[in-house]
Amino acid sequence: MARLIRFGGPNLPVGPYSTWYDHRNPDGSYGGQISVRAGHVVAADRVGGEIAVELKDGSTETLHGKTAAYYVDSGRANWVDEDEEPARPVEG
């Protein structure tokens, strides 16, 4: 099973604070910019990385989204080992 991260840490405390990540769909396409708060759990391989974005003319461009390691290293997420279901919150 893919590794998970749980958002939250010294730089993303519980409360009115949020951050966001670029969501990568399983097929590598862009799933939008997702707002998350402390406590949300997401599959690490859905977070950023190289995401193919389809342009209106049919061509594709690669978006280099920040990866799960970026959020962990910046004190806003932690690696999770438990068998938790990934969440995809949509609130602000």
Place this chain on the structure above:
Amino acid sequence: MALDATNIIVGAGTFNIGAYVAAGGAGTLADVGHTSAANELAAEFENTDFESERAQGIVKTVPSKTGYTLKIPIMQAESEMLRIALAQPAANQTGTGENLTLRVGARVEQYHQATIVTTGVGTTGVRTLTFWKLQAIAVDAIQYGKNALQQFIVTFRVMFDDSVTTADKFWKSVDA
């Protein structure tokens, strides 16, 4: 475009603001809470026009200046929002919890990242506007009165952030 009433959208926006992050990195943003009116994004464009001796109209026009401003009527009169509105350094605010002292001195050069999360037309109906580099440039008169709402109506200028490597140097709108 085909007629599609589901794409007519109305809805409040949640304004979140935090410290500036270079190169389009994700910031840690705080929800400012209640706002007393709509969040407003205004655009100001200037073009330089060129005329020709051989024509009576403008034959070429080149975009020469682009500006965006955000006006946010912040209803929750928390000290941190007053600090941001008045462009005070973080060190000018001391204390713990809600018991804070804000010492208002000279404004400093201070940038913020912010998002407005609102209604969109994508799969989940969420539209996220991300502003990479904001500067507070004005605050309307703050009212302290027996019938007055003490609120901070802050105008932010949207800067052109050339550290962002993608095309969205000012801001972006993402429907998901």
